[in-house]
Amino acid sequence: MKRLAILVSGRGSNFEAIAKNIRAGALDAEISLVVSNNPDAKALETAADMGIRSLSLPSKGMDSDVYAARVVEALAPLDISLVCLAGFMRRVGKPLLDAYPMRILNIHPSLLPAFPGLHVQQQALDYGAKFSGCTVHFVDAGMDTGPIVKQAVVPVLDSDTAETLAARILIEEHRIYTAAIRLVLAGRYRIEGRRVVET
Numbered sequence: 001m002k003r004l005a006i007l008v009s010g011r012g013s014n015f016e017a018i019a020k021n022i023r024a025g026a027l028d029a030e031i032s033l034v035v036s037n038n039p040d041a042k043a044l045e046t047a048a049d050m051g052i053r054s055l056s057l058p059s060k061g062m063d064s065d066v067y068a069a070r071v072v073e074a075l076a077p078l079d080i081s082l083v084c085l086a087g088f089m090r091r092v093g094k095p096l097l098d099a100y101p102m103r104i105l106n107i108h109p110s111l112l113p114a115f116p117g118l119h120v121q122q123q124a125l126d127y128g129a130k131f132s133g134c135t136v137h138f139v140d141a142g143m144d145t146g147p148i149v150k151q152a153v154v155p156v157l158d159s160d161t162a163e164t165l166a167a168r169i170l171i172e173e174h175r176i177y178t179a180a181i182r183l184v185l186a187g188r189y190r191i192e193g194r195r196v197v198e199t
């Protein structure tokens with residue numbers, strides 16, 4: 001059985017969707033640990049409700065590399081195949097990148113490379129984009145820059161607010177994150193430059 005670690009900071013709906021898909025038999029994996037850098041994250045309650053092991057590891061005031069080393073320490077005994085960032089709002093420090101090369105995924109609520117960073121649904125609206133969406137990508141040392149595994153597109157409506165657009169994108173996030181994890185765990189891809197080619 002392939003083991004996942006999920007890193008969260010808040011609501012945890014992507015984590016919950018992955019956990020439910022595993023329960024439903026749509027993803028052959030187990031979640032060994034949920035790590036939250038925010039002790040108040042709702043995701044920690046969800047993990048407890050679902051009987052999934054979790055760890056609150058606050059990052060406040062801590063350097064990214066020091067924090068990453070703590071995460072590596074927590075994951076080391078668990079034989080983790082893939083680390084999934086699911087609404088994890090901190091940069092991933094070098095020790096974690098080095099411990100899991102091309103084995104860390106992130107989900108981002110825009111069609112990268114458009115709108116990296118924060119408040120991205122508002123960015124898409126302000127820019128006047130007619131379509132947005134979400135991206136699952138491998139994590140590298142850059143900000144939202146690693147090779148793209150899956151994307152999904154949603155329309156931006158004239159009547160949208162950042163909240164309504166975010167809600168439309170979130171539905172697709174829940175779908176493509178599981179699909180991307182399935183693909184990566186099965187190893188059915190190769191990387192050519194920046195391109196993730198399904199095999």
Ligand code: GAR
Pocket residue numbers: 008009010011012013014015086087088089107108109117118170173
């Ligand atoms: C999701 O929309 C995710 O794509 C985004 O935060 C939200 C977390 O929701 N992540 C980022 O913006 C990462 N830069 P969730 O906690 O309910 O999964």
